[in-house]
Amino acid sequence: MRMLAALLPLALISSPMAASPQRMSGAFSERQVYFNDGAPPTLKIDMEIKVDKDTLTYRGVNTMDPANPIITEFSGKFDGKVRPYVGRHFDHLAIHKLHHDEFLVEKYQDGQVVIGEFWRYAADTDEWIRHGVVAKMPGGKTRTYVEYYRRQK
Template sequence: MKMKDTTMLIEALATGRGLPAIEPDLWDNAPLSGVYRSFHPQSYWSNGMFPAGFRLTLTMRFEENFLAYEGVNDTNPEKLYVNKFDATLDDKPAPIAGNARYNEVRIRQLSAREFQVLEQLDGDVIIGQYWCFSEDASTLMRWGVGKAPDGSSKAFFETFGRLAD
């Protein structure tokens, strides 16, 4: 993303206007592909209820303008929570099957290592998040706001470390 585009994004967010239409650049995302695991000490939820022993493993395979994603939360091994989808990185809705909270995802690549991710239920944003990979792709940080099944909302910040290939 060019500096001019970044400035437009910041101004749009600061004023509450919608994001401007920016022709997406195509980046080599292959170095971001891998398996990442949550790192509890550097993660939190604004409601103070971040689960002890939280364990979420993300497996991501990037290609040009594409992400295959599988998140497995096995904090409670007897009740696995799996979120799996394939999506383009151009802000177009893609289906998520088998999830009661949301049924589509939209991903917009903002720069070589930054993404906007919206998980939606019939077009209504349930979770809005920003992902940022470290320069060496050893760490993924994601933060945003999500609505829980009970209707309450919370902000979150979650850190993931890349597992050895």
């Protein structure tokens, strides 16, 4: 009985009303971030995300340095296949759909996963939550992070 009582809140969290791809799509702004090594004080990422039947499309603008924003764009099918990517920090990308509202994004460099991210759309708060691990930062350290993105009004 105690086990059932402990699992009930998890069931409620993990089974919100199913969000449609259209509801998951849109413009979102970072409202909170946690890095295990301390968040840069001026980190701000705005993202546009589109979820289709079998594709995730992302455009993120990091304005940590407003004079030189860093733009990251990619699009990929949910089939988990590793595909070439032209951009900063990684050269290949794979996207897996884990659940109707959850995705795994793997970013590769020279054949190795360098960044792994679990993305989840929370319909009840209308936000994206991204948990990630950077396998090896400059200097050889690992970084973990959690980011919350609220829909832009």
